[in-house]
Amino acid sequence: MEREVVLTKQECPALLVPSGTEVTIPADTFVTITQALGGCFTVVVNGNLARVEGKYAEALGKKLQEFNFAEVKEGEVNEAHVYEALREVYDPEIPVNIVELGLVYKVALHKEGERNIVDIQMTLTAPGCGMGPVIADDVKFKVGRAPNVDEVRVDLVFDPPWSNDMLSEEAKLQLGML
Numbered sequence: 001m002e003r004e005v006v007l008t009k010q011e012c013p014a015l016l017v018p019s020g021t022e023v024t025i026p027a028d029t030f031v032t033i034t035q036a037l038g039g040c041f042t043v044v045v046n047g048n049l050a051r052v053e054g055k056y057a058e059a060l061g062k063k064l065q066e067f068n069f070a071e072v073k074e075g076e077v078n079e080a081h082v083y084e085a086l087r088e089v090y091d092p093e094i095p096v097n098i099v100e101l102g103l104v105y106k107v108a109l110h111k112e113g114e115r116n117i118v119d120i121q122m123t124l125t126a127p128g129c130g131m132g133p134v135i136a137d138d139v140k141f142k143v144g145r146a147p148n149v150d151e152v153r154v155d156l157v158f159d160p161p162w163s164n165d166m167l168s169e170e171a172k173l174q175l176g177m178l
Helices: 054-060 079-086 132-144 169-174
Strands: 004-007 012-016 022-025 030-037 040-045 048-052 104-112 115-122 151-156
Touching: 012 054, 022 040, 022 048, 040 054, 048 054, 079 104, 079 132, 115 132, 132 151
Parallel strands: 115 151
Antiparallel strands: 004 030, 012 022, 012 048, 030 040, 040 048, 104 115
């Protein structure tokens, strides 16, 4: 996506990148959308980089992203759907999804009574990343929208530590590392 300057239609909450500090962007403010991936937006507002969650897309004159999951079986969670949702989660500073970045270490599907639980073990590119809780919440939100998922649990771990070696070939190509 090329950068796009838009005028906010209403005030909307945002998080400064990389600190994760909450801010409110007033209505009728010019922002530059620098990244619109996974249904979330990275914008420049008043010289600061900020992340706007997809649920506030209308404030930017955009639409909330919808998922169209194929082959839904009643009562079952499909691991492919979980990964499809995970591929829609992006670090606001890096235009590559968290699966291709190698941040997802483990996905486990199980039942607790009648509830379908998805446990995800993942890491961040840096342990002190202020956007870590935001990315984890985005994982919970997007995977939670997959069919038949009742609960998503995210465990942020830092062992093994993330390194560039964990990038997929696609990510390396996209980031110009090949």
